[in-house]
Amino acid sequence: MKDILFKLEENHFLNDDEFKLLLEDESEETLNVLNKRAACVSKKTYGNKVYIRGLIEFTNYCKNDCYYCGIRKSNCRAERYRLTDEQILDCCAAGYKLGFRTFVLQGGEDGFFTDEKMLAIIKKIKKSYPDCALTLSIGERGYDSYKAFFDAGADRYLLRHETADSEHYSRLHPSSLSLQNRMKCLFDLKEIGYQVGCGFMVGSPYQSTNSIIKDLKFIRDLNPHMVGIGPFIPHNATPFRACKQGDMHLTLKLLSIIRLMLPNVLLPATTALGTIDPAGREKGILAGANVVMPNLSPNDVRKKYLLYDNKLCTGDEAAECVLRLKNKMKSIGYEIATCRGDYKNITESNSYGK
Numbered sequence: 001m002k003d004i005l006f007k008l009e010e011n012h013f014l015n016d017d018e019f020k021l022l023l024e025d026e027s028e029e030t031l032n033v034l035n036k037r038a039a040c041v042s043k044k045t046y047g048n049k050v051y052i053r054g055l056i057e058f059t060n061y062c063k064n065d066c067y068y069c070g071i072r073k074s075n076c077r078a079e080r081y082r083l084t085d086e087q088i089l090d091c092c093a094a095g096y097k098l099g100f101r102t103f104v105l106q107g108g109e110d111g112f113f114t115d116e117k118m119l120a121i122i123k124k125i126k127k128s129y130p131d132c133a134l135t136l137s138i139g140e141r142g143y144d145s146y147k148a149f150f151d152a153g154a155d156r157y158l159l160r161h162e163t164a165d166s167e168h169y170s171r172l173h174p175s176s177l178s179l180q181n182r183m184k185c186l187f188d189l190k191e192i193g194y195q196v197g198c199g200f201m202v203g204s205p206y207q208s209t210n211s212i213i214k215d216l217k218f219i220r221d222l223n224p225h226m227v228g229i230g231p232f233i234p235h236n237a238t239p240f241r242a243c244k245q246g247d248m249h250l251t252l253k254l255l256s257i258i259r260l261m262l263p264n265v266l267l268p269a270t271t272a273l274g275t276i277d278p279a280g281r282e283k284g285i286l287a288g289a290n291v292v293m294p295n296l297s298p299n300d301v302r303k304k305y306l307l308y309d310n311k312l313c314t315g316d317e318a319a320e321c322v323l324r325l326k327n328k329m330k331s332i333g334y335e336i337a338t339c340r341g342d343y344k345n346i347t348e349s350n351s352y353g354k
Contacts, residue, residue: 001021001022001025001027001030002033004018004021004022005022005030005033005034005037008022008257008260008261009037009041009260012260012261012262012263013216013220013261016210016213019209019212019213019216020209020210020213022034022253022257023209023212023213023250023253023254024209026249031249031252031253031256034253034256034257034260034287035252035256035286035287035288037256037260038255038256038257038259038260038287038288039259039285039286039287039288041259041260041263041288042259042263042267042288042289042290044263045263045264045344046264046290046344048333048334048335049290049334049335049336049337049341050285050290050291050292050329050334050335050336050337051102051266051290051291051292051337051339051341052099052100052102052291052292052293052294052322052325052336052337052338052341053100053102053103053104053135053268053291053292053293053294053341054091054092054095054098054100054102054103054104054293054294054296055104055106055293055294055295055296055297056083056088056091056092056095056103056104056105056106056296056297057106057107057295057297057301057302057305058082058083058087058088058105058106058107058113058297059081059082059083059107059108059110059112059113060078060080060081060107060108060301060304060305061080061082061107061108061110061111061112062107062108062109062110062139063108063109063110063111064108064109064139064173064174064176064177065174065176066172066173066174066177067171067172067173067174067205067238067239067240068172068201068204068205068232068234068235068238068240068308069235069238069307070235070237070238070306070307070308070309071108071305071306071307072237072238075235075237075238077237078237078304078306079304080304081301081304082110082112082113083297083298083301085120085121085124087298088105088121088125089124089125089128090298091103091296091297091298092125092128092129092132092296093128094296095296096129096132098322099322099336099338100132100296100338101131101132101133101338101339101340101341102132102133102134102135102156102340102341103125103129103132103133103134103135103296104135104136104137104158104293105121105134105135105136105137105138106137106138106158107137107138108139109138109139109140110138113138115141115145115148115149118136118138118145118149119148119149119152122134122136122149122152122153122154123152123153125153126152126153131340132340133155133156133340133341133342134153134154134155134156135154135155135156135157135158135197136149136154136156136157136158137157137158137159139159140159140177140181140182140185141185143188143192146185146188146189146192146194147192150192150193150194154194155194155195156194156195156196156197156225156226157189157194157195157196157197158197158199158226158228159182159185159186159189159196159197159198160197160198160199160200160201160228161179161182161183161186161198161199161200161215161218162182162199162200162201162204163179163200163201163204163207163211163214163215164179164183164200164211164214164215164217164218165208165210165211165214165215166179166180168204168206168207168208168211169182171205171206172204172205172206183218186198186222186224187222190222190224195225195226195266195342195343196222196224196225196226197224197225197226197227197228197266198218198219198222198224198226198227198228199226199227199228199229199230200215200229201229201230201231201232201246202229202230202231202232202246202247202250202251202254203231203232203244203245203246203247203250203251204232204246205232205240205243207232212254216257216258216261219258219261219262220261223262224262224265225265225266225343226265226266226267226268226291226343227258227262227265227266227267228268228270229251229254229255229258229270230246230251230270230271230272230273231245231246231247231248231251231272231273231276232245232246232308233245233246233272233275233276233308233309233310233311234308234309235306235307235308235309236309245276246272246276248273248276248277248280248283251273251284252283252284252287253287255267255269255284255287255288255289256287256288258288259287259288259289260288264343264344264345265343266290266291266341266343267288267289267290267291268284268289268291268292268293269281269282269283269284269285269289269291269292270284270293271293271295271311272308272311275308275310275311281328282328282329282331282332285329285332285334286332291341292325292329294321294322294325322336
């Protein structure tokens with residue numbers, strides 16, 4: 001295993017058999033070594049900085065019916081909401097005062113927010129906060145829409161691919177959605193010039209080791225600026241309500257693998273990690289992650305944007321508790337950075353000899 005870890009750090013990739021051995025190794029010793037190496041690589045590029053992004057969950061309406069998602073259109077128990085432009089700008093104002101210099105607009109695929117409405121929101125935010133980065137996470141749209149948003153000032157786009165295994169994808173989504181289109185969207189976004197983020201759930205129903213290896217290959221080929229992964233957590237109003245949640249051990253392992261694959265990637269320690277373990281986000285940072293995304297949404301809607309059960313919606317997840325988050329990061333040797341925290345193009349390329 002030592003040789004495999006050395007090869008991963010040196011070559012930034014492994015063959016299928018090596019990945020399989022590493023992913024299926026459940027020893028704490030391997031995990032600890034892997035986490036330490038990944039944390040060292042992260043610090044080499046970004047120092048001990050942890051970048052904060054202000055998350056604004058502005059709509060929980062969604063036209064899709066993904067089988068794992070709590071805001072799927074078939075969930076008639078979901079209490080739906082949409083933030084107004086004024087409410088979104090109020091969230092930005094509150095976040096700016098707290099030191100946030102990146103805002104993330106996240107929502108379901110809500111037809112109410114047409115291209116025209118999104119363009120108006122983007123322009124208002126960028127006019128009010130020209131020194132801030134704006135990230136969109138609003139699902140699949142056409143090339144022209146993505147280009148218009150970028151031209152209006154959007155800097156980054158997060159679009160989890162969820163799984164790079166087509167058979168697995170079909171078991172997580174209705175037939176109206178396709179892996180081919182999801183991947184096309186990601187490559188379109190990158191071609192346009194966005195800093196692009198992909199990602200997947202760890203431990204989602206029907207996921208196999210081979211599925212994860214396909215995810216890692218896709219991430220290599222896309223070479224994104226950001227990768228968001230977190231444990232699958234079931235939601236009570238979905239077909240997967242009785243499924244087992246994702247494993248912390250494997251999630252931390254994959255965070256470290258991705259850090260060693262992509263030394264300069266922006267890698268969040270997700271809310272889902274903090275949901276399954278009170279120290280989950282700190283463990284994620286110690287495994288090579290370097291981004292956290294506190295919630296700037298109004299208090300009265302935070303519990304309505306429930307992609308999964310028991311989502312962390314209070315305490316450190318509330319943006320007002322940034323001080324507590326700073327203290328937690330300080331306790332593990334890191335500090336919160338209040339700059340934009342852009343992706344760093346370092347001398348060492350992420351091309352891995354492709």
